[in-house]
Amino acid sequence: xxxxxxLIKQANLAPGAGETVxxxxxxxxxxxxxxxxxxxxxxxxxxxxxxLWDYHxxxxxxxxxxxxCSIDTMADARAVCHKLGVPHxxxxxxxxxxxxxxxxxxxxxxxxxxxxxxxxxxTFIKWGALLQQTQDIGGNFMATGHxxxxxxxxxxKRWELRRAVDGQKDQSYALWGVRQEALARTIFPLGELTxxxxxxxxxxxxxxxxxKKESQEICFIPDNDYRRYxxxxxxxxxxxxxxxxxxxxxGNRLGAHQGFPFYTIGQRKGLxxxxxxxxxxxxxxxxxxxxxxxxxxxxxxxxFIVSSVNWGxxxxxxxxxxxxxxxxxxxxxAPAILLGAEPHSVRVHFDAPQRAITPGQSAxxxxxxxxxxxxxxxxxxxxxxx
Amino acid sequence: MKxxxxxxxxxxxxxxxxxxxxQPYLTQxxxxxxxxxxxxxxxxxALDTAxxxxxxxxxxxxxxxAFTSGGTEASNxxxxxxxxxxxxxxxxxxxxVEHPCVLNPCRELEKRGWQVTxxxxxxxxxxxxxxxxxxxxxxxxLISIMHANNEVGTINQIxxxxxxxxxxxxxxxxDAVQTFGKLPIAVRTLPVSMLSLSGHKxxxxxxxxxxxxxxxxxxxxxxxxxxxxxxxxxxxxxIAGIVGLGKAAELALANQVAEAERLRVLxxxxxxxxxxxxxxxxxxxxxxxxxxxxxxxxxxxFESTALLMGLxxxxxxxxxxxxxxxxxxxISHVLRAMKLPKERAVSALRFSFGKYTTAAEVxxxxxxxxKILKKS
Numbered sequence: 013x014x015x016x017x018x019l020i021k022q023a024n025l026a027p028g029a030g031e032t033v034x035x036x037x038x039x040x041x042x043x044x045x046x047x048x049x050x051x052x053x054x055x056x057x058x059x060x061x062x063x064l065w066d067y068h069x070x071x072x073x074x075x076x077x078x079x080x081c082s083i084d085t086m087a088d089a090r091a092v093c094h095k096l097g098v099p100h101x102x103x104x105x106x107x108x109x110x111x112x113x114x115x116x117x118x119x120x121x122x123x124x125x126x127x128x129x130x131x132x133x134x135t136f137i138k139w140g141a142l143l144q145q146t147q148d149i150g151g152n153f154m155a156t157g158h159x160x161x162x163x164x165x166x167x168x169k170r171w172e173l174r175r176a177v178d179g180q181k182d183q184s185y186a187l188w189g190v191r192q193e194a195l196a197r198t199i200f201p202l203g204e205l206t207x208x209x210x211x212x213x214x215x216x217x218x219x220x221x222x223x224k225k226e227s228q229e230i231c232f233i234p235d236n237d238y239r240r241y242x243x244x245x246x247x248x249x250x251x252x253x254x255x256x257x258x259x260x261x262x263g264n265r266l267g268a269h270q271g272f273p274f275y276t277i278g279q280r281k282g283l284x285x286x287x288x289x290x291x292x293x294x295x296x297x298x299x300x301x302x303x304x305x306x307x308x309x310x311x312x313x314x315x316f317i318v319s320s321v322n323w324g325x326x327x328x329x330x331x332x333x334x335x336x337x338x339x340x341x342x343x344x345x346a347p348a349i350l351l352g353a354e355p356h357s358v359r360v361h362f363d364a365p366q367r368a369i370t371p372g373q374s375a376x377x378x379x380x381x382x383x384x385x386x387x388x389x390x391x392x393x394x395x396x397x398x
Numbered sequence: 399m400k401x402x403x404x405x406x407x408x409x410x411x412x413x414x415x416x417x418x419x420x421q422p423y424l425t426q427x428x429x430x431x432x433x434x435x436x437x438x439x440x441x442x443x444a445l446d447t448a449x450x451x452x453x454x455x456x457x458x459x460x461x462x463x464a465f466t467s468g469g470t471e472a473s474n475x476x477x478x479x480x481x482x483x484x485x486x487x488x489x490x491x492x493x494x495v496e497h498p499c500v501l502n503p504c505r506e507l508e509k510r511g512w513q514v515t516x517x518x519x520x521x522x523x524x525x526x527x528x529x530x531x532x533x534x535x536x537x538x539x540l541i542s543i544m545h546a547n548n549e550v551g552t553i554n555q556i557x558x559x560x561x562x563x564x565x566x567x568x569x570x571x572x573d574a575v576q577t578f579g580k581l582p583i584a585v586r587t588l589p590v591s592m593l594s595l596s597g598h599k600x601x602x603x604x605x606x607x608x609x610x611x612x613x614x615x616x617x618x619x620x621x622x623x624x625x626x627x628x629x630x631x632x633x634x635x636x637i638a639g640i641v642g643l644g645k646a647a648e649l650a651l652a653n654q655v656a657e658a659e660r661l662r663v664l665x666x667x668x669x670x671x672x673x674x675x676x677x678x679x680x681x682x683x684x685x686x687x688x689x690x691x692x693x694x695x696x697x698x699x700f701e702s703t704a705l706l707m708g709l710x711x712x713x714x715x716x717x718x719x720x721x722x723x724x725x726x727x728x729i730s731h732v733l734r735a736m737k738l739p740k741e742r743a744v745s746a747l748r749f750s751f752g753k754y755t756t757a758a759e760v761x762x763x764x765x766x767x768x769k770i771l772k773k774s
Binding site: 150 | 700701703704707708710711769770
């Protein structure tokens with residue numbers, strides 16, 4: 013076992029004095045290195061792998077068994093902890109995951125929105141149930157392998173979530189829901205490191221997870237086919253909605269679709285419409301089961317309402333506060349101003365219209381590297397005021 | 399940090415005397431008991447001697463003992479072995495609180511067309527004799543009810559249940575993995591047809607167990623191979639393990655009454671003290687018909703996984719619901735069958751004491767538990 017001392021210095025972790033830190037361990041390389049770094053820095057590490065959903069009741073003997081929550085991943089996390097000489101547990105959070113993440117995922121599609129389950133999982137499972145468990149077992153902090161950073165701002169007296177140094181890997185977008193009191197108990201050991209550096213540390217430690225590939229996008233849909241998942245999980249609701257019409261922006265019928273839950277804003281492929289030019293879904297109307305398609309320009313809007321807001325570095329910023337707003341995970345962010353901020357909602361106005369502002373997705377507001385706040389896109393305000 | 403092991407119902411350490419008895423059979427006496435030469439005879443004699451010890455422990459005849467790879471195989475052999483005597487599916491009775499090594503062979507038989515009655519326990523986990531009597535049908539071929547429950551320690555009235563079968567053509571099997579060596583068992587007064595036992599619950603090695611099969615009871619084998627174990631269980635015998643099982647049984651019997659009393663007092667004191675620390679604590683299982691060293695308690699307001707981790711982080715090993723394959727836990731099927739309120743079921747912890755448990759260990763455990771319970 014060899015630790016690259018330069019890289020470890022670069023992680024810039026505050027040295028611990030035996031504080032107990034629960035590390036959420038997925039069995040991947042990131043959380044493995046997070047645990048190793050904390051261990052190295054003098055914390056008392058306790059690894060916990062979350063059991064969130066069933067591969068099968070018995071967990072394993074099905075075809076897809078390498079993703080998270082499989083027996084293999086738990087064994088990987090256990091092996092890493094064993095190597096570090098720290099305890100490892102598996103926590104069964106299947107019930108709350110089903111309620112707060114999977115059911116919400118289904119419900120959102122069935123009201124014509126595009127959900128963001130990773131955000132829900134972070135907010136309600138990791139910084140909810142697991143943080144509670146951390147406190148229940150006498151833990152001082154909780155850590156994860158997320159790429160993000162935290163800092164206490166002594167003048168505002170607020171905890172700040174910040175982007176990670178590795179811009180490619182930054183996960184602050186999915187962490188906006190972590191509340192102030194939870195951030196105060198959070199350590200992100202990887203925030204100052206790049207992914208290649210993390211892998212190098214893992215190799216140096218001879219961790220068996222060092223070369224593991226990145227995890228898939230939605231863990232509980234291993235085949236990445238959310239339409240199949242929705243049909244299987246909610247067959248009656250899907251049948252009841254049935255087929256509907258594609259319409260253009262003037263309301264003219266262009267063809268049939270399979271039901272509004274199976275489409276997302278901005279979607280171009282799989283529409284089954286041949287109009288001789290690229291067309292996109294620009295709106296989903298659950299009320300009459302119609303889907304509006306149009307040109308790229310119909311997709312672009314400037315104003316939208318964000319709900320379920322969690323304010324971060326600033327609480328209810330003043331009207332006109334300038335931010336960079338990200339409306340999807342893979343998105344550089346665009347200049348915007350915040351208007352009418354309230355404890356749980358805010359209006360956002362982009363300086364220039366942005367493509368595919370999608371209800372259900374998260375909007376996260378940045379001031380430089382610092383997350384000002386975030387929330388769920390509730391509705392787009394179109395140019396005629398609605 | 400010194401570790402304290404209070405999970406003897408899950409498994410036990412090997413007693414040093416057992417290890418000593420086994421060692422020669424791992425090295426110099428390595429022979430195959432089926433061989434004619436001296437090496438083989440050495441193994442065969444050891445096998446016969448161990449069989450006599452197990453038979454003696456049960457008051458049975460040596461030929462009524464078949465060695466297996468453990469309790470799971472013994473129970474599978476009993477249930478599936480009996481079922482395969484019948485050309486047509488019949489009916490069998492078991493309970494909701496059995497160990498999976500009984501429940502799952504029964505489920506397998508359901509797939510093969512058998513009718514299975516899963517008798518419900520009462521709120522203490524007890525299966526009443528009456529409930530069994532009511533479940534019997536003309537086509538009932540087999541009843542399988544555990545002697546004592548592994549999770550809550552409730553002891554069933556097996557003798558009375560088995561007596562129900564005396565005048566009928568029904569076989570009775572009991573899973574005695576939790577009681578063999580700990581409670582007096584004599585098959586002369588306990589009219590069971592078959593009884594499963596295991597080595598590692600009794601300071602013997604893992605990977606060895608036995609099935610008592612009353613003379614005259616016919617079983618179809620699970621495995622096909624050599625003629626070992628009177629053609630009931632093919633495969634070269636695990637001589638060292640079997641010797642270990644024999645020695646473990648001998649040791650357990652030598653001190654059975656005194657040890658049971660010592661553990662009963664230790665457990666009772668522990669329970670008294672827990673109630674003083676945490677008056678809301680509740681005991682799960684039967685207040686009277688119970689194993690002396692198993693204490694399943696609920697600590698309402700807490701969550702058993704967190705309690706278990708909290709104790710483990712202080713070096714104390716206990717158990718909550720039955721372990722599932724991933725290492726995570728869910729509410730045990732036993733507590734669910736007992737219809738405990740959810741708050742009680744999710745806060746259940748099982749302490750199981752054993753041969754090496756000391757009063758000082760119990761004291762340390764109480765302190766650790768206090769630390770957790772007083773925090774909130």
